[in-house]
Structure formats: C-alpha cells, structure tokens
Amino acid sequence: MRKIYIFDTTLRDGEQSPGVNLNTQEKVEIALQLEKLGVDRIEAGFPAASPGDLAAVNAVARAVKNATVIGLARSREQDIDAVREAVKGAQDPGIHLFLATSPIHRKHKLRMEKEQVLETADRMIRYAKQYFDKVEFSPEDAGRTELDFLCQVTELAIKAGATVVNIPDTVGYLTPYEYGNIFKTLKENVPGIETIQLSAHCHDDLGMATANALAAILNGADQIEGTINGIGERAGNTALEEVALALETRSDYFQAKTTLNLKEIAKTSRLVSKLTGMPVPGNKAIVGANAFAHESGIHQDGMLKEKTTYEIISPDTIGLKDSKLVLGKHSGRHAFREKLVDLGYESLNEEQVNAAFGKFKDLADRKKTVSDEDIRALLEEKLTETPEIYALEQLTVAFDSHETPSATVRLKIADRGIVEKQSKGNGSVDAIYQAIDALAAEAVELDDYSIKSVTDGTDALGEVHVVLKQGELSAQGRGVSTDILEASARAYVDALNRLVDKRKAPARGRRDNMTLI
Numbered sequence: 007m008r009k010i011y012i013f014d015t016t017l018r019d020g021e022q023s024p025g026v027n028l029n030t031q032e033k034v035e036i037a038l039q040l041e042k043l044g045v046d047r048i049e050a051g052f053p054a055a056s057p058g059d060l061a062a063v064n065a066v067a068r069a070v071k072n073a074t075v076i077g078l079a080r081s082r083e084q085d086i087d088a089v090r091e092a093v094k095g096a097q098d099p100g101i102h103l104f105l106a107t108s109p110i111h112r113k114h115k116l117r118m119e120k121e122q123v124l125e126t127a128d129r130m131i132r133y134a135k136q137y138f139d140k141v142e143f144s145p146e147d148a149g150r151t152e153l154d155f156l157c158q159v160t161e162l163a164i165k166a167g168a169t170v171v172n173i174p175d176t177v178g179y180l181t182p183y184e185y186g187n188i189f190k191t192l193k194e195n196v197p198g199i200e201t202i203q204l205s206a207h208c209h210d211d212l213g214m215a216t217a218n219a220l221a222a223i224l225n226g227a228d229q230i231e232g233t234i235n236g237i238g239e240r241a242g243n244t245a246l247e248e249v250a251l252a253l254e255t256r257s258d259y260f261q262a263k264t265t266l267n268l269k270e271i272a273k274t275s276r277l278v279s280k281l282t283g284m285p286v287p288g289n290k291a292i293v294g295a296n297a298f299a300h301e302s303g304i305h306q307d308g309m310l311k312e313k314t315t316y317e318i319i320s321p322d323t324i325g326l327k328d329s330k331l332v333l334g335k336h337s338g339r340h341a342f343r344e345k346l347v348d349l350g351y352e353s354l355n356e357e358q359v360n361a362a363f364g365k366f367k368d369l370a371d372r373k374k375t376v377s378d379e380d381i382r383a384l385l386e387e388k389l390t391e392t393p394e395i396y397a398l399e400q401l402t403v404a405f406d407s408h409e410t411p412s413a414t415v416r417l418k419i420a421d422r423g424i425v426e427k428q429s430k431g432n433g434s435v436d437a438i439y440q441a442i443d444a445l446a447a448e449a450v451e452l453d454d455y456s457i458k459s460v461t462d463g464t465d466a467l468g469e470v471h472v473v474l475k476q477g478e479l480s481a482q483g484r485g486v487s488t489d490i491l492e493a494s495a496r497a498y499v500d501a502l503n504r505l506v507d508k509r510k511a512p513a514r515g516r517r518d519n520m521t522l523i
C-alpha cells in the first residue's frame with residue numbers, strides 16, 4: 007500500500023474561515039491533538055500576518071515533536087524571514103512558499119508577466135532553501151493555470167530546491183477528472199518529478215474538494231492538504247477525515263493509506279469545532295452527528311439484524327462508541343422494542359408494547375426526535391393501571407396579555423360521554439383547571455403544582471405534577487406533553503382519576519354548565 011502524507015492546514019487555511027480566530031493557546035491545543043491523530047505535517051499559521059500569529063506558530067513549533075511544523079510565506083524575503091523566526095524551535099521545521107501562476111492572478115493581482123513569476127519563484131525558493139531543508143512551493147490557482155506553464159513552474163521549483171510541489175485548486179473550480187489530469191501530466195512530463203513529492207490542495211466551492219483530492223491520489227499525488235471538518239476559506243478545504251476514511255474503507259480501490267490514528271478523528275473534530283466556534287453540520291460525512299445515526303424503521307431493522315446492511319464504516323473506527331438508533335416518526339417496532347429492553351422494560355407483553363408504540367408514534371409526530379427520557383415518561387404514564395373515568399379529549403386556550411385567559415376543555419366522562427366547558431381564570435392553567443372542575447364537579451383542592459422539562463430544547467417534553475386533595479384523600483397526577491398547558495391538563499385529569507380510584511366510589515359528573523356533544 008502506498009503511503010499518503012497528510013498535511014494539516016486547519017491552523018492556517020482553516021483559520022482563514024470568516025469569523026475564526028485562534029489564539030496561541032488554542033492553536034497549541036489543536037496542534038497537540040493533530041499530533042495524536044498522527045498527521046505528518048502541520049501548517050501552523052502565516053507568521054508574516056501578525057506578531058500574534060508568529061508567536062502562535064512559534065508556540066506550536068516548540069510544542070509539537072512528531073510532525074513537521076510549517077509556516078506559510080508569500081514569495082517575499084520578509085515573509086520567509088518571519089517563518090524562520092516562527093519555526094525556529096521546531097524539531098522538524100518546514101516552510102510553505104506560494105506565488106500565483108494563473109493568468110487571472112498574474113494579470114490582476116500580482117501584475118506580473120510569466121517571466122517575472124518564474125524569476126520571483128526561483129529567487130525565493132533559493133532564498134528559503136538556504137534556511138530550510140523542507141521547502142514546499144505552491145503555484146497558487148494552479149487549477150486555472152495553463153498546463154504547459156504549470157509544468158514549467160514545477161520544473162523550475164524542483165531545480166531551485168523545492169521538496170514538495172503543491173497543486174492548489176485555490177477556488178475549487180476543477181472537476182475530479184481535470185484535477186487528476188494535472189497530476190498525470192506533471193508526472194509524465196516534468197523532469198525530476200520523481201525526486202519530489204506532489205501535493206493536492208483543494209477547495210470545496212463546488213462541493214468537489216474530497217473527490218478532487220482522491221482523484222489526485224489516483225494520479226500519483228503523495229500528499230493531501232486539508233483541514234479537520236473541512237473548514238477554511240469560503241466553502242472550506244478538503245476534509246481530511248473524509249480522505250482518510252475513503253482510503254481506509256476503499257483501500258481495495260485506492261491501494262493507498264494514511265498512517266493516521268483514525269480513532270482520534272471524532273475527538274479532533276469535536277475539539278476543532280469547539281475552539282473555532284464552527285459547528286459541524288449533522289449530515290457531515292464521517293463526523294456529523296447523524297453519520298452513524300439511523301432513524302427510519304427499515305434501516306433500524308436492518309441494523310439490528312446486521313450492521314453492515316446500512317453502515318460501511320464502524321463508528322469505533324473513528325473513536326465513537328456506537329451507532330445510534332434515533333427514535334422518531336419514521337421508526338418501527340423492532341427499534342422501539344430494542345429501546346424498551348435497553349431502558350429496562352423487558353417484561354412488557356405484546357399488548358403493552360403496542361400501546362406504548364402507538365403513543366410513541368403520536369409523540370414522534372409532534373417532536374423531532376424522541377429521547378430515552380421521553381420514552382420513560384410515556385411508559386410510566388401508560389403502564390399505570392388507573393381506570394380512566396375522565397379523559398381529556400380536547401383543549402383550547404386563548405391567551406392575550408391584555409385579556410383574562412380562557413380555556414375550553416372537552417372531557418370524556420365514563421358513562422356520560424363527551425362534555426365541554428369554557429372558563430376564565432387568573433392564568434391559562436387556572437382557566438383550564440376551572441373548566442375541568444366545572445365538568446367533573448369533584449370538589450377538589452389543588453394542593454401542589456410543579457412543572458419541569460423532561461428533555462432539552464424548545465420541543466422538549468414538559469412534565470407536570472399536581473397533588474389534589476378531597477377531604478382526607480389526596481392523589482398525585484402526572485402529565486407529559488410537548489405543550490406545558492396540555493401537560494397541566496393531563497396531570498389534573500390523571501390526579502382526578504387516581505382520586506376516584508382511591509375513593510372507590512363512582513365518579514360524579516354534573517350536567518349543568520356544560521355542553522354535551
């Protein structure tokens with residue numbers, strides 16, 4: 007298997023993501039994690055950019071022992087000198103020099119003719135070579151550079167002493183076929199190409215950064231440049247974790263591998279996301295929260311029977327514990343039953359499981375995901391065997407900060423059918439309870455009311471507990487819903503049912519002041 011070198015530029019191109027600014031301590035923390043991940047080269051920053059970045063690159067250079075630490079420089083002596091200063095404490099220092107070669111950049115940005123570009127590159131690589139063994143040269147915007155001129159620049163860079171020539175698709179313009187073809191052409195036409203390493207550096211403007219990097223590998227690239235989580239300028243860089251896992255999973259096809267410690271990938275991704283403040287999208291390949299999560303019933307069933315039905319990578323490969331079967335509206339009974347067993351409800355019979363599953367589907371229709379706590383809450387509610395004398399059929403609440411709140415409650419009362427009442431109250435919950443009191447006519451007193459959120463987020467389940475008193479008797483009730491007013495109504499009705507059950511007397515319902523439906 008051919009080794010592919012990994013050049014991590016999270017701390018340089020990654021830091022060029024708009025809004026990202028890493029201080030020295032943060033850069034060192036990420037660099038040490040990259041070292042654990044086993045990257046071969048770390049581009050720690052652009053020392054000429056600011057004294058702060060020079061100091062940060064210097065701190066990384068001193069901290070890292072097992073990777074080459076590199077600083078970026080324009081083709082100017084002052085930038086090269088800044089890199090010399092920055093990486094001087096490194097065990098294995100290197101420099102990355104760049105100069106744009108495409109017609110657009112030559113004409114509009116550098117305002118240089120081809121000859122000036124060649125002369126400057128030659129002079130600056132030779133200048134850098136006096137101080138560094140490891141000199142990488144990048145013809146910036148190589149992707150839009152005339153292929154024959156790119157061959158000429160590459161040959162010149164090799165003669166001047168570059169040890170790596172990097173081919174940046176700076177603006178993410180190329181297709182995999184075109185990008186791969188550049189490597190093939192350089193390999194076949196540039197004298198001395200076998201004495202250096204060829205590197206790929208891609209951007210994701212058209213979503214092809216990883217595909218382009220892989221095309222480069224197929225055409226002879228020795229090194230891949232990229233960032234963790236694919237962060238970087240504009241749409242970002244090649245995501246290194248994607249390349250590493252593509253090579254690992256499809257080694258049969260690529261016949262090439264990195265020497266990364268893949269188990270550190272998840273941790274590295276989390277750290278970079280935390281310190282850069284750039285969240286990883288849920289559907290991001292390899293490191294997104296959903297990369298090993300399955301919600302639909304058919305997939306969950308497949309996963310429970312044999313993981314490889316729906317997973318091409320095992321989560322432990324990247325240092326995650328397990329895949330997740332996320333319960334939601336698309337889930338089926340197999341996964342639900344599995345979850346019940348996980349939560350310790352293994353002794354439920356088929357009927358109870360089916361009843362709970364029905365309730366779960368109702369909740370899943372209203373909630374994005376259903377958590378363990380949601381299921382516990384649902385089950386504990388469902389499995390209590392209190393006879394349902396009163397059942398909440400419908401609740402409508404009208405709230406306006408300038409009006410007295412009102413609630414319309416529709417109850418189903420055993421042996422009496424469906425009844426409805428509208429009441430006003432001091433608040434929405436009070437209005438609901440007034441209406442229920444009027445319908446049930448149980449002459450109860452509300453002794454306690456508490457509310458808590460069972461799960462996280464604005465769509466969390468709210469759990470309401472109430473205690474009702476009737477003379478010497480008291481009963482607790484519990485209600486769970488994504489809406490706290492509905493949970494309040496359910497808790498009250500639940501407590502009424504328990505109270506009636508305790509009293510072992512038939513429930514009394516009053517027919518005045520109510521609408522029979």
Ligand SMILES: CC(=O)SCCNC(=O)CCNC(=O)[C@H](O)C(C)(C)COP(=O)(O)OP(=O)(O)OC[C@H]1O[C@@H](n2cnc3c(N)ncnc32)[C@H](O)[C@@H]1OP(=O)(O)O
Pocket residue numbers: 019022052054055056079080081082104105106115116146176239
């Ligand atoms: C594709 C990439 O990712 S390249 C890296 C991009 N990263 C950064 O730019 C981040 C750090 N940059 C900076 O902090 C600043 O741009 C600095 C300190 C480097 C330079 O700042 P300034 O001196 O104010 O110049 P400014 O950024 O406005 O313009 C860039 C100058 O560098 C020149 N330049 C651009 N690339 C190169 C190069 N590879 N070699 C030599 N000169 C270059 C431009 O032509 C321009 O020159 P001019 O001032 O003669 O017109």
Ligand SMILES: CC(C)C(=O)C(=O)O
Pocket residue numbers: 019078104144146147172174175176177207209
């Ligand atoms: C500095 C160079 C290599 C770069 O980041 C690019 O061209 O994208």
Ligand SMILES: [Mg+2]
Pocket residue numbers: 019174176207209239
């Ligand atoms: Mg770049």
